[in-house]
Amino acid sequence: MSVLPSRPRLFRRSSWPEVQHVTAALRTETVGGGLLLGFALLALVWANTPWAHSYFALRDVTLGPSTLQLHLSLATWAADGLLALFFFVAGLELKHELVLGDLSHPAKATLPVVAAVSGVALPAVVFVVVSSALGGTGEALRGWAVPTATDIAFALAVLAVLGTHLPSALRSFLLTLAVVDDLIAITIIAAFYTDHLSVAALLLSLVPVALFGLLVQRRVGRWWLLVPLALIAWALVHASGVHATVAGVVLGLLVPVRRGPRDPADRPTLAERLDHLLHPVSAGVAVPLFAFMAAGVTVVGGGFGAAFADPVGLAVVLALVAGKAVGVFGGTWVTARFTRAELDEDLAWSDVLGLSLLAGIGFTVSLLVGELAFGAGSARDSHIKIAVLTGSLVAALLAAVVLRRRNRAYRRIALEEARDDDHDGVPDCFRGAAEGPDQ
Numbered sequence: 001m002s003v004l005p006s007r008p009r010l011f012r013r014s015s016w017p018e019v020q021h022v023t024a025a026l027r028t029e030t031v032g033g034g035l036l037l038g039f040a041l042l043a044l045v046w047a048n049t050p051w052a053h054s055y056f057a058l059r060d061v062t063l064g065p066s067t068l069q070l071h072l073s074l075a076t077w078a079a080d081g082l083l084a085l086f087f088f089v090a091g092l093e094l095k096h097e098l099v100l101g102d103l104s105h106p107a108k109a110t111l112p113v114v115a116a117v118s119g120v121a122l123p124a125v126v127f128v129v130v131s132s133a134l135g136g137t138g139e140a141l142r143g144w145a146v147p148t149a150t151d152i153a154f155a156l157a158v159l160a161v162l163g164t165h166l167p168s169a170l171r172s173f174l175l176t177l178a179v180v181d182d183l184i185a186i187t188i189i190a191a192f193y194t195d196h197l198s199v200a201a202l203l204l205s206l207v208p209v210a211l212f213g214l215l216v217q218r219r220v221g222r223w224w225l226l227v228p229l230a231l232i233a234w235a236l237v238h239a240s241g242v243h244a245t246v247a248g249v250v251l252g253l254l255v256p257v258r259r260g261p262r263d264p265a266d267r268p269t270l271a272e273r274l275d276h277l278l279h280p281v282s283a284g285v286a287v288p289l290f291a292f293m294a295a296g297v298t299v300v301g302g303g304f305g306a307a308f309a310d311p312v313g314l315a316v317v318l319a320l321v322a323g324k325a326v327g328v329f330g331g332t333w334v335t336a337r338f339t340r341a342e343l344d345e346d347l348a349w350s351d352v353l354g355l356s357l358l359a360g361i362g363f364t365v366s367l368l369v370g371e372l373a374f375g376a377g378s379a380r381d382s383h384i385k386i387a388v389l390t391g392s393l394v395a396a397l398l399a400a401v402v403l404r405r406r407n408r409a410y411r412r413i414a415l416e417e418a419r420d421d422d423h424d425g426v427p428d429c430f431r432g433a434a435e436g437p438d439q
Contacts, residue, residue, distance in 0.1 A: 032283025033157025047296035084248035091252020118331030123323030136311035147319035149365035152178035205236035320391030324360035360395030
């Protein structure tokens with residue numbers, strides 16, 4: 001009698017080395033998300049006090065050389081400079097996922113890629129439809145990309161509170177989805193928000209980028225070689241008119257993540273060393289400082305009402321809350337439908353719904369796109385900031401309603417799976433999967 005083949009499973013457990021990598025990344029992002037939230041609240045409170053003028057004056061302080069158009073305000077330095085470090089780390093994470101993580105396996109990559117793409121496309125459609133229906137002009141439609149990106153640090157900080165025992169496969173899915181999300185976001189920024197292009201500066205930037213790539217491919221990790229090349233590449237990309245954060249993700253993608261033949265087996269790879277050094281700086285310094293510079297907006301005195309009297313305000317909120325949730329959940333459901341896959345054991349579609357709602361937390365990239373679309377400090381940019389904060393809060397509250405119901409059950413499951421009867425540091429549930437590819 002023939003045995004029918006088992007149906008493929010969604011959110012199957014990753015190998016133990018991959019789970020360790022994801023856990024370390026999530027821990028850093030969660031701490032960074034807490035700092036991001038704190039700095040954003042500080043800026044929001046300061047901007048709505050009698051001393052608000054001092055906050056805006058601080059943000060408008062300019063410094064830097066005039067060469068290559070680098071005499072910039074502190075707010076611009078945060079958006080163009082500090083976020084370049086954030087996108088460099090995102091490039092490292094994306095490279096890891098493409099080479100060693102879930103994105104290296106077509107079967108595993110399909111789900112987060114489809115969910116990420118649909119989670120970008122549908123919010124953009126919702127924004128355009130709602131904004132147009134409310135009388136938004138052509139200029140208002142420049143903000144179509146504002147609700148497309150998920151803020152991984154913010155989302156994971158919320159997840160740390162809401163779902164402390166969520167299965168590692170779901171946490172890995174959220175991280176991978178956000179990494180793909182970041183790649184799409186930086187592509188959108190480069191393609192649609194470059195108004196003036198200097199081809200000469202862009203071509204010149206290829207020289208330090210190529211030298212940086214040559215050095216890292218040869219596993220040269222000397223900071224006094226890599227840092228100057230990275231800064232020159234960043235400055236030239238900035239001068240070209242392309243947003244300077246593009247340089248960060250390109251440089252990150254050039255770093256090899258596989259262990260080379262000459263790499264000592266007892267030492268971390270260059271990518272791991274760079275990630276270990278820069279990830280905490282990105283999550284704990286760069287992104288919170290950007291949040292401090294970007295989140296200060298006047299809400300009292302009619303600011304909140306003005307934001308939602310503008311068609312883009314309501315469009316952003318609906319796109320983040322409804323567009324993201326339906327996009328991510330729908331992409332996951334369609335993947336299951338067409339691959340005839342089933343959810344892994346102990347999971348329910350309500351878990352996917354909770355994560356889909358959590359993906360509606362947009363902050364860092366959403367605020368950046370708002371500034372690029374409408375101009376930093378403009379009235380519409382302020383409306384975008386209020387809408388992003390409101391939409392993210394609503395998405396987090398709805399996710400809390402869904403995820404908290406399952407947390408107790410997952411706590412019991414986690415206690416059972418975490419038993420390590422052999423005391424070798426590898427949970428029994430990962431027996432047979434402990435050996436993974438070199439990192």
